[in-house]
Amino acid sequence: MIAMRDSFDRDITYLRLSVTDLCDLRCRYCMPAEGVEKKRHEDICSVEELLEIARAAVACGVRKVRLTGGEPLVRRGILDICRGVAAIPGVEELCLTTNGVRLPALADGLRSAGVDRLNVSLDTLRPDRYAYITRVGRLEDVSAGLRAAEAAGFTGTKLNVVLMKGFNDDEIGDFVHLTEDRDIEVRFIELMPIGQGGAAEYLPCGAVLEACPDLEPVDLSGVARRYRRPGARGLVGLIQPMSCRFCNRCDRIRVTADGMLKPCLHSAGEIPLRGLHGLDLERAIRAGIAAKPERHHMAETGRSEAERDMNRIGG
Ligand code: SAM
Ligand code: SF4
Numbered sequence: 235m236i237a238m239r240d241s242f243d244r245d246i247t248y249l250r251l252s253v254t255d256l257c258d259l260r261c262r263y264c265m266p267a268e269g270v271e272k273k274r275h276e277d278i279c280s281v282e283e284l285l286e287i288a289r290a291a292v293a294c295g296v297r298k299v300r301l302t303g304g305e306p307l308v309r310r311g312i313l314d315i316c317r318g319v320a321a322i323p324g325v326e327e328l329c330l331t332t333n334g335v336r337l338p339a340l341a342d343g344l345r346s347a348g349v350d351r352l353n354v355s356l357d358t359l360r361p362d363r364y365a366y367i368t369r370v371g372r373l374e375d376v377s378a379g380l381r382a383a384e385a386a387g388f389t390g391t392k393l394n395v396v397l398m399k400g401f402n403d404d405e406i407g408d409f410v411h412l413t414e415d416r417d418i419e420v421r422f423i424e425l426m427p428i429g430q431g432g433a434a435e436y437l438p439c440g441a442v443l444e445a446c447p448d449l450e451p452v453d454l455s456g457v458a459r460r461y462r463r464p465g466a467r468g469l470v471g472l473i474q475p476m477s478c479r480f481c482n483r484c485d486r487i488r489v490t491a492d493g494m495l496k497p498c499l500h501s502a503g504e505i506p507l508r509g510l511h512g513l514d515l516e517r518a519i520r521a522g523i524a525a526k527p528e529r530h531h532m533a534e535t536g537r538s539e540a541e542r543d544m545n546r547i548g549g
Contacts, residue, residue, distance in 0.1 A: 237295035237297070238294050238295040238520060238523050240523050240524060240526045241524060241526065241528075244482070244483070244484055244485060244526070245295070245485060246294075246295060246296070246485055246486065246487060246523045246526070247295060247296055247297045247298060247485050248296065248297075248298045248299075248300070248456075248485045248486040248487075249288065249291045249296045249298070249299045249300070249486070249487055249488075249489065250299075250300045250302055250486055250487070250488045250489070250548050251284060251287065251288060251299060251300065251301055251302070251319075251488075251489050251548070252301075252302050252303050252304065252306075252488070252489065252490050252491045252548030253279075253284060253301055253302070253303055253304070253306050253309040253312065253315055253491055254278065254303045254304040254305065254306065254308060254309040254491050255270050255273065255278075255303065255304045255490075255491050255492075255545055255546045256269075256270065256272065256303070256304045256305065256308050256309075256545075257269070257303060257304045257305040257308065257333070257545055258305055258308055258333070258335055258336070258370075259305065259333050259335065259368040259369070259370060259371045260368060260369035260370055261333075261355075261357075261367060261368050261369070262367055262369065262430065262433040262434060263367075263396065263398070263425060263429075263430050263431050263433050263434045263544075264429065264430055264543065264544045264545050265430060265543065265544075265545050266430060266543070267369060270304075270543075270545065270546065273491075273492065277492055278491050278492060279491060279492065279493045279508065281311045281314050281315055281318065283493065283508065284315055284318075284319075285315070285318040285319065285322075286511065286515065287489055287493070287507055287515065287519075288318075288319050288322060288325075289322050290512075290515040290516045290519055291487070291489075291519055292322050292323075292324040292325060293324075293516050294516055294519045294520055294523065296324075296325075296487075297324060297325065297326045297327070298325075298326060298327040298328075298329070299319050299325055299327070299328050299329070300328075300329040300330065300331060300353075301315065301316065301319070301328075301329070301330045301331070301349075302330070302331045302548040303331075303491065303545065303548060304491065304545045304546075304548070305332065305333055305335075305336075306330055306331070306332055307332050307333075307335070307336035307337070307340055308336070312340070312344075313340075313343045313344070313347045316328065316330070316344055316347035316348055316349050317347040317348060319348075320347060320348025320349070321348070327350050327351070328348055328349050328350050329349070329350060329351045329352070329353065330344065330349050330351075330352055330353070331352075331353040331354075331355070331394070332352060332353070332354055332355070332379075333354070333355050333368075333371070333376065334354040334355070334356065334375070334376040334379035334380060334383075335371065335375045335376060335379060336379070337352075337354075337378075337379030337380070337382045337383050338375075338378045338379055338381075338382040341379070341382040341383045341385070341386035341388065342382075342386045344386070345386040345387050345388060349388075351388065351389075351390055351391065351392070352383055352388050352391050352392070353391070353392040353393075353394050353421075354376065354379065354380060354383070354391060354392070354393055354394065355393075355394040355395075355396075356376055356393050356394070356395060357395055357396050357398070357401070357402055358373075358401070358402050358405060359373070359405055359408050359409070360373070360405070361373040361374070363401065363402070364376070367398075367401065367434075389417055390417060390418075390419070391418050391419075392418065392419045392420075392421050392471070393409070393412070393418060393419070393420045393421065394421050394423055395409055395420060395421065395422050395423065396423045396424075396425055396434075397422050397423065397424060397425065397436075397437045397438075397439065397441065397442070398425055398434040398435055398436075398437060399434075399435040399436065399437040400435055401434060401435070403437055403441055403445075406422070406441065406442050406445040406446065407445055407446060409422070410442070410445075410446045410449070410463060410470055412468070413462075413463060413466045413467065413468030413469060413470055414463060414465075414466045414467065414468070415466075415467055416467060416468050417467050417468055418468045418469075419458075419460070419468060419469040419470070419471050420468065420469075420470050420471070421458060421470075421471035421472075421473055422439050422442050422470070422471070422472055422473065423473040423475075424436065424437075424438060424439055424473065424474050424475055424476045424477060425437070425476075426475055426476065426500075426544075427536055427537045428499075428500065428537075428543070428544055429543030429544050429545075429546075430543055430544075431544075436476065438474070438476065438477040439472040439473070439474045439477060439478075440477065442470065442472060443461075443472075446463065446470070448463055448464060449461035449462065449463055449470055450462055450463075450464060452469060454483070455471065456483070456485070457473055457475075457480045457483060457484070458471035458472060458473050459471065459472045459474070459478075460472075475530070479529060479530070481528065481529035481530060482529070484498075484526070487519070487522055487523060487526070488548055489507065489548075490504075490546065490548060491546075491548070492508070493506065493507045493508035494506055494507065495507050495518065495519060495522040496522075497522045497523070497525045497526040497527065498526055498527050498530065499530075500530035500531075501527050501530070503525060503527075505518055505521060505522045505525070506518075507519070
């Protein structure tokens with residue numbers, strides 16, 4: 235399938251599909267403390283609807299799908315969703331972003347269902363800080379999740395670390411150290427002023443290079459600039475939506491769990507997909523790709539134009 239090119243000459247090949255708004259954690263920069271109101275069953279895409287959307291996106295040129303949320307592993311039927319997406323001809327890569335807490339129970343199933351790679355979010359290596367930032371989480375659960383993922387045969391797992399000034403900037407060296415003898419990529423992500431993002435303090439990714447001046451540039455991979463410590467097995471990725479906007483390399487569209495296509499994470503624009511089928515569904519997806527804005531304006535305005543919290547878009 236030929237990829238669809240948007241109005242700014244970008245090939246759109248990547249779908250981030252949110253399967254739920256719900257989550258078993260309450261990260262301060264993502265979710266309100268009280269969580270989110272559970273939507274009525276009928277207000278969330280069914281497994282069949284999600285698969286229909288994924289199939290139509292593939293017909294429009296998508297080749298990589300990431301399942302996200304909220305926390306995808308709390309979604310009932312997650313293994314059916316994975317199996318269904320992996321079986322779509324044309325899907326070359328199926329990934330999933332998770333907080334890792336439920337991996338001990340689900341890692342084997344995800345692997346058998348055809349998930350190729352995992353991103354696991356982990357902002358601190360200290361149990362007390364983890365409990366603080368997630369409000370309800372236990373670091374030992376994620377550690378067990380990472381071990382379960384490895385035992386299930388997942389390789390190239392990425393750790394997502396949101397950089398927060400005064401919270402985890404003194405752990406940059408510890409995270410980079412993890413890459414020395416492990417086949418992982420630690421990805422430092424700049425905090426974005428979206429939803430609850432104001433609950434923590436922004437720190438540019440330049441802080442990573444200041445803390446670890448021995449990091450050597452490797453390549454650009456999607457939206458990440460990647461580095462390696464000399465002799466290390468793993469990689470360090472910097473994702474800099476704020477300090478080094480990568481919109482010119484954006485290759486993605488997003489679909490929320492309630493079936494709205496978001497051409498850009500940071501714009502208010504949404505295109506409803508529910509109720510559409512076949513060519514009508516494809517036409518709506520193509521319209522969404524054509525509507526992708528050139529770039530976001532967060533650096534100038536200090537805020538995202540998205541009108542949803544991250545858990546309700548799919549980070
Ligand atoms: N629950 C899963 C998880 O935590 O990995 C998937 C959904 S979560 C919304 C996806 C990613 O978005 C996580 O890595 C999270 O840290 C990140 N995120 C959430 N809010 C953010 C913000 N305001 N700025 C930057 N990243 C954010
Ligand atoms: Fe849940 Fe992920 Fe948001 Fe944390 S970042 S509250 S784990 S959706």
